[in-house]
Amino acid sequence: MDFSLGTPVRPFLRTRIAPTPSGYLHLGNIYSFVLTATLAQRHGARILLRIDDLDRQRAQRAYIQDIFDTLNFLEIPWHEGPRNADEFEREYSQVHRMELYHKALTELREKQALFACDCSRSKIQLADATGAYTGHCRTRGVPFDAPEVSWRLRTDNDAPLTVHTLGEPVVEGLPREQNDFVVRKKDGDPAYQLASVIDDEHFGVDLIVRGMDLWPSTLAQLYLARVLGREKFLETTFYHHPLITGPGGDKLSKSAGATSIQYLRKEGKTRADIYTAIAQNAGITEKVENWLELGTHLLALTR
Secondary structure, eight states: OOOOOOSSOOOOSEEEEOOOOSSOOBHHHHHHHHHHHHHHHHHTOEEEEOOOOOOTTTOOHHHHHHHHHHHHHHTOOOSBSOSSHHHIIIIISGGGGHHHHHHHHHHHHHTTOEEEEOOOHHHHHHHOTTOOOOOTTTTTOOOTTSTTOEEEEOOOOOOOEEEEESSSOEEEOOOGGGTTOEEEOTTSOBOHHHHHHHHHHHTTOOEEEEEGGGHHHHHHHHHHHHHHTOHHHHTOEEEEEOOOBOTTSOBOOTTOGGGBHHHHHHTTOOHHHHHHHHHHHTTOOSOOOSHHHHHHHHHHTTO
C-alpha cells in the first residue's frame, strides 16, 4: 500500500481528533493528534475535537477532563468542538446524536441489510480461533427485538472498496475479520463503526487521520457507507500512520500508565520532553520543542 503524501498539497475542509475517554491519553494518542494537526495546517483544514463516549460505562469524567488538560498542556490546537468537559457533556456528547444513529439503523433494516445475532464472544471464538464471525445467525431468523441480541450488517457484496489517500487510491476487499460486523450492540446502542461514519458525515469531515491498526475499520466503514448511500463519506481521504510501540514492540494501550501524559507530567516532564520522547520512538534524534516541529519530522519520514 502506498500511503505517501501526495503533491501538490490539496485543500480539505475539516479533520478531527477523536479520542475515546476509556483511559488517560498516552504517547500513541499524541503521536496521532500531532500528525492530524500538522496535516490540517498543511492542507488548510479546521480541526474538530470529537470525543467518542458511546461506551458510557468506561467514559469516566476524569478521562474526559484529561483530554482537555493534555491538549492544552501540549498546546495542540483545535478549532471546533467543546472547550471543556462541561460543554462537552452539555452539547457534544454522542448521546445528543442518538437520533442520527437510530435513523441510520432504521435505514439499514428497511434495506433488509441486517440480521439479529445472539452469539456470545466465547461461542464465536469456539467457531473460529481467530475470532472472525462465521455467519451462524444469518439464516436463523433471530428476532430483532429479542433480548441480548446484536444487529449485524450482511456483508454479501464482494465488490472492492476504494480508499482515497493522500497518495494513490487503494482498492481492497473487506477483510475476513470484518465479515457481518456489528452495527448495534446487545445493549441497544449503536456500535463504533456506525457511529463513526454518521459522526464524520454529520460534521463534514473530509480528512481522517488514524493508525494502521484501524485499516480494517476504515474498510468496514466504507462498506457501511456504501450500503447507506453516504457518498460524502465514500469520498473522504484517509491517512493511516504507523503506531508507536512499547519496549516489547507491543502497541501502547491506555492501561500502560507509564506512557500516559498524566503520569509523565507528574514525573516533571515538559512539553519538549514528551515530544522528544515520541520523536525518539520514531527514530528522530533531534530534540523537539513543539507539536509542529514533531509533526513536520514525522511526515518527512513518510516520503
